[in-house]
Amino acid sequence: MRTKDENIKIAKLLFPDVKEKVDDIFKKYPKRNLEEGAMVLRFAPSPTGFLHTGSVYTSMVGVKLAKQSNGIAILRIEDTDKKREVEGGISLIVNGLKGFGIEFDEGPINETEQVGEYGPYIQSQRLDIYKVFAKDMVEKGTAYPCFITDEELAEIREKQEELGVRTGYYGDWAKWRNATVEEIEKEIKEGKSFVIRLYSTGDIDKSFEMTDRIKGRFTLRENDMDIVLLKSDGFPTYHFAHPIDDTLMGITLVIRTEEWFASVPIHYELFQKLGFKQIEYAHPAPLMKLDNEGKSKRKLSKRKDPEADVQYYIENGYPNEAIIEYFLTLANSNFYDWRIQNSNIDTNEFQLKLEKFNKAGALFDIVKLEDICKDYIATLSAEEIYGRSLNWAREYDEEVAKILEENQEYCINIFNIERSGQKIRKDMVKFKDSKEQLRIFFDRFFDEDSYEDISSRVSKDVQKEIVQKYINIYNPDDDSTVWFDNVKKLGEELGFCSDRKEYETNREKYKGTVGDIAMVLRVAITKKTQSPDLYQVMNVLGKEKVVQRLEKYAGEILKQRESHCLLP
RNA sequence: GCCGCUAUCGUCUAACGGUUAGGACAUAGGAUUCUCAAUCCUACAAUCGGGGUUCGAUUCCCCGUAGCGGUACCA
Numbered sequence: 001m002r003t004k005d006e007n008i009k010i011a012k013l014l015f016p017d018v019k020e021k022v023d024d025i026f027k028k029y030p031k032r033n034l035e036e037g038a039m040v041l042r043f044a045p046s047p048t049g050f051l052h053t054g055s056v057y058t059s060m061v062g063v064k065l066a067k068q069s070n071g072i073a074i075l076r077i078e079d080t081d082k083k084r085e086v087e088g089g090i091s092l093i094v095n096g097l098k099g100f101g102i103e104f105d106e107g108p109i110n111e112t113e114q115v116g117e118y119g120p121y122i123q124s125q126r127l128d129i130y131k132v133f134a135k136d137m138v139e140k141g142t143a144y145p146c147f148i149t150d151e152e153l154a155e156i157r158e159k160q161e162e163l164g165v166r167t168g169y170y171g172d173w174a175k176w177r178n179a180t181v182e183e184i185e186k187e188i189k190e191g192k193s194f195v196i197r198l199y200s201t202g203d204i205d206k207s208f209e210m211t212d213r214i215k216g217r218f219t220l221r222e223n224d225m226d227i228v229l230l231k232s233d234g235f236p237t238y239h240f241a242h243p244i245d246d247t248l249m250g251i252t253l254v255i256r257t258e259e260w261f262a263s264v265p266i267h268y269e270l271f272q273k274l275g276f277k278q279i280e281y282a283h284p285a286p287l288m289k290l291d292n293e294g295k296s297k298r299k300l301s302k303r304k305d306p307e308a309d310v311q312y313y314i315e316n317g318y319p320n321e322a323i324i325e326y327f328l329t330l331a332n333s334n335f336y337d338w339r340i341q342n343s344n345i346d347t348n349e350f351q352l353k354l355e356k357f358n359k360a361g362a363l364f365d366i367v368k369l370e371d372i373c374k375d376y377i378a379t380l381s382a383e384e385i386y387g388r389s390l391n392w393a394r395e396y397d398e399e400v401a402k403i404l405e406e407n408q409e410y411c412i413n414i415f416n417i418e419r420s421g422q423k424i425r426k427d428m429v430k431f432k433d434s435k436e437q438l439r440i441f442f443d444r445f446f447d448e449d450s451y452e453d454i455s456s457r458v459s460k461d462v463q464k465e466i467v468q469k470y471i472n473i474y475n476p477d478d479d480s481t482v483w484f485d486n487v488k489k490l491g492e493e494l495g496f497c498s499d500r501k502e503y504e505t506n507r508e509k510y511k512g513t514v515g516d517i518a519m520v521l522r523v524a525i526t527k528k529t530q531s532p533d534l535y536q537v538m539n540v541l542g543k544e545k546v547v548q549r550l551e552k553y554a555g556e557i558l559k560q561r562e563s564h565c566l567l568p
Numbered sequence: 569g570c571c572g573c574u575a576u577c578g579u580c581u582a583a584c585g586g587u588u589a590g591g592a593c594a595u596a597g598g599a600u601u602c603u604c605a606a607u608c609c610u611a612c613a614a615u616c617g618g619g620g621u622u623c624g625a626u627u628c629c630c631c632g633u634a635g636c637g638g639u640a641c642c643a
Contacts, residue, residue, distance in 0.1 A: 044643090045643090046643055048643090080642090080643080081643065164570095166569095166571085167639070168639075193641095204571090215574090218573075220572070225639095231641040232641060233641080237641070237642085237643090258574095259636095259643085260637095260638090260643090261572075261638080262639075263638075265572095283573090285573095298636080299637090329580075329581090329592090330580070333581045333582075333592090334581095336592065358580085359575090362579090362581090363580075365594090368592085371592095371593060371594090374605090374606090378606085425605065426605060427606080487602075498601075500601060514602065515603070517602080519602070519603060522602075528603090528604090530603055530604035532604080532605080534602065534603080535602090
């Protein structure tokens with residue numbers, strides 16, 4: 001054991017330039033003046049040039065909880081690993097989250113600017129602060145310099161594995177923890193690089209209890225690892241930055257994904273050694289995905305799963321409101337019931353509760369997400385769909401963007417099909433689908449498609465007859481009832497039944513049903529056997545185009561017949 | 569390997585120690601005087617295994633199993 005004076009001497013050797021004291025730092029971060037129960041929460045991502053879907057989930061939870069308690073939401077950038085850092089990583093996070101309506105009260109707002117009095121909010125700009133605390137710990141003997149090389153570390157590990165004991169730098173294996181002032185001074189003079197390690201006094205055989213706001217009460221072993229606090233490049237590790245930043249910034253609850261749970265013993269000891277009041281934790285389970293042909297679960301992975309990257313949803317034009325609603329259901333399953341009862345109320349009114357989080361990891365279910373998307377888009381007006389589709393297309397589909405811009409009124413009419421009344425059409429999941437919606441209404445797409453074959457239902461001859469006769473009775477001014485009556489009449493004239501039950505009982509009397517008549521017209525006009533309400537489609541298309549397409553189809557059949565006759 | 573967390577239909581989940589274990593998504597049928605989508609109805613489908621405690625266990629305890637996480641000068 002070294003004396004107090006020796007530790008002070010070592011601290012001076014290690015940090016000759018650090019003049020500030022811990023108290024000086026604390027003066028710059030006064031206690032926040034907030035109402036009772038207000039939560040100060042932070043989302044702390046690394047700028048890796050990738051916005052993970054799980055980040056949207058976690059940050060949404062934190063921001064929502066902060067807002068609903070009249071607290072503060074902070075964005076803090078954890079760029080302490082220079083190897084993983086990517087240029088433009090900060091704005092990617094800020095803008096990406098903003099796209100989902102997730103905005104912070106304090107933190108970076110772009111690559112260069114920050115707002116808030118408790119900054120800087122970028123860890124690489126806080127290096128001086130960490131040094132003050134590191135120096136303080138060395139002076140108190142709760143941290144020490146360690147000059148061990150990678151090779152030595154590997155050797156230790158090998159020995160430990162041979163002996164079958166826990167691997168790591170701890171206890172008697174931690175050869176530098178009790179080095180003398182002279183030994184340390186020698187290494188420094190030789191310019192050897194070093195890290196600052198925690199002088200752990202924890203006992204692996206002792207347990208302690210804590211309460212997690214999601215997981216509840218749990219027991220963990222004490223930490224006894226002399227973990228690295230400051231790396232040789234002067235950057236802090238996550239373990240060291242976490243208690244310092246969260247304490248200085250006045251965080252009331254640390255929400256972070258479950259992968260941090262196992263580090264709680266380290267943080268627990270660090271809070272004690274730093275003399276800080278322990279901040280509460282909430283560890284939500286991460287979003288999972290099925291792997292191995294459904295045999296096992298694993299974290300949604302940025303390398304294997306396109307849906308792990310937020311960009312995937314943006315590029316496909318998934319409505320971000322629906323994604324937030326899906327995450328809300330994953331977080332608090334009672335959100336769904338609330339939504340049913342409050343269909344017109346803003347999502348912000350929903351009270352998220354940490355106690356309602358499930359402890360186990362939820363599988364990310366894109367099918368369910370898409371169901372929510374459909375429901376969401378069904379609540380939008382044709383004008384809104386037009387606007388949102390255009391926004392999407394301007395970024396990701398030039399051709400569609402051009403069409404939308406040049407044909408605003410026509411396109412709104414298209415999006416308006418089956419959008420009024422009680423029966424709202426729900427066939428749009430994402431704004432990328434707008435292209436499919438426009439398909440039958442623009443000749444440039446229409447001409448690319450070929451007619452679907454329905455000759456097994458209605459013979460070519462009869463099809464031709466239906467189309468030709470229909471051209472004569474078609475009146476674009478008819479309302480939907482008259483329109484359908486005419487289709488029925490035409491059917492009856494040609495031996496088709498307009499009553500379904502009658503047809504079922506006396507099939508042999510008829511060639512088919514009105515449905516078949518409508519189907520022939522549908523294929524003639526849209527080339528497809530499936531389409532939105534045919535009456536409305538024809539209305540939007542307009543008389544000229546409808547007649548032109550009917551005539552074209554009749555001609556098409558004629559051509560086919562002739563070529564058939566040529567066959568032997 | 570060691571340490572820890574978790575465990576209800578295929579999926580997300582609900583159920584003061586007492587329920588025919590509920591709902592939603594998915595799937596399959598059916599209904600709907602034009603198809604598809606939607607909507608409505610119906611069906612299918614679960615308490616991981618074994619021990620306790622208890623009059624009674626999905627719920628509490630122990631053991632096992634499985635999944636997940638951690639075991640870095642990454643976060």
